[in-house]
Amino acid sequence: MSIDRMVLAFAGAVILVTVALVLLFDQSIQWLWLTGFVGLNLLQSAFTGFCPLAKILKALGVKPGEAFN
Numbered sequence: 001m002s003i004d005r006m007v008l009a010f011a012g013a014v015i016l017v018t019v020a021l022v023l024l025f026d027q028s029i030q031w032l033w034l035t036g037f038v039g040l041n042l043l044q045s046a047f048t049g050f051c052p053l054a055k056i057l058k059a060l061g062v063k064p065g066e067a068f069n
Contacts, residue, residue: 002066003062003065006057
């Protein structure tokens with residue numbers, strides 16, 4: 001799996017987990033800050049090409065993709 005797909009999978013998983021946490025823990029809206037952070041990070045990486053998770057995965061030796069190389 002390339003870095004691009006891993007970043008998208010990780011972002012999707014974090015968003016789904018935070019939504020589940022909101023629903024499970026008495027609708028504690030504080031978990032949505034994490035979802036907002038992930039969304040904001042995805043948006044800024046679309047314009048700047050910088051993604052902290054992509055840098056970490058590259059350092060771990062994951063195969064680069066088209067977007068993050």
